[in-house]
Amino acid sequence: MHKKIIKSLLLVIPLFLISTQAFAYILYSGGYNSYVIKFQNSNLNSYYSSALADAVSSWNGTATKAAISEDSTSANLVYGGNWATTWYGQYSGSSHNSSGQATQFDIRINAERIFQDVVNGITIVYTPRSTFTHEFGHALHLDDLSSGSAVMNTNRTRETIYNPLYDDINGVNAYW
Numbered sequence: 001m002h003k004k005i006i007k008s009l010l011l012v013i014p015l016f017l018i019s020t021q022a023f024a025y026i027l028y029s030g031g032y033n034s035y036v037i038k039f040q041n042s043n044l045n046s047y048y049s050s051a052l053a054d055a056v057s058s059w060n061g062t063a064t065k066a067a068i069s070e071d072s073t074s075a076n077l078v079y080g081g082n083w084a085t086t087w088y089g090q091y092s093g094s095s096h097n098s099s100g101q102a103t104q105f106d107i108r109i110n111a112e113r114i115f116q117d118v119v120n121g122i123t124i125v126y127t128p129r130s131t132f133t134h135e136f137g138h139a140l141h142l143d144d145l146s147s148g149s150a151v152m153n154t155n156r157t158r159e160t161i162y163n164p165l166y167d168d169i170n171g172v173n174a175y176w
């Protein structure tokens with residue numbers, strides 16, 4: 001009887017420790033090949049452009065090496081469109097080097113999905129900013145999370161989590 005209890009406790013404790021650590025952040029190999037990231041704002045209107053600028057300054061203000069800036073000659077494009085899908089934003093790397101890092105990327109924001117929130121009565125003051133902060137997290141080598149207090153959590157409340165948080169920052173510092 002006692003033996004059984006002790007055994008199960010021993011099993012539970014290490015599993016708990018592992019899962020706490022695993023969900024803090026997950027690194028993503030397909031991020032950009034530098035923490036100095038230039039991008040071109042392709043077609044965003046002023047509403048999305050200001051959300052993009054806020055997301056960029058929130059990353060640049062973290063205690064990480066992230067240094068993101070706009071450059072109209074960059075091949076890395078940030079643009080918006082209307083896609084009939086469930087995603088708010090998408091990071092897509094290309095021309096990967098031998099380490100699997102992208103040497104070029106696109107970030108898209110889906111105005112159609114954000115408009116769905118408006119239709120559903122959800123405010124969208126910080127949602128575009130949260131989306132851009134998340135997508136730049138991929139460029140900085142962070143993968144999606146399904147839970148937790150992190151901008152990389154795909155199930156986060158976008159109106160309250162729109163800056164890089166503790167685990168996001170730790171993840172970037174673990175990679176770079």
Ligand SMILES: [Zn+2]
Nearest residue numbers: 134138143144
């Ligand atoms: Zn994602």
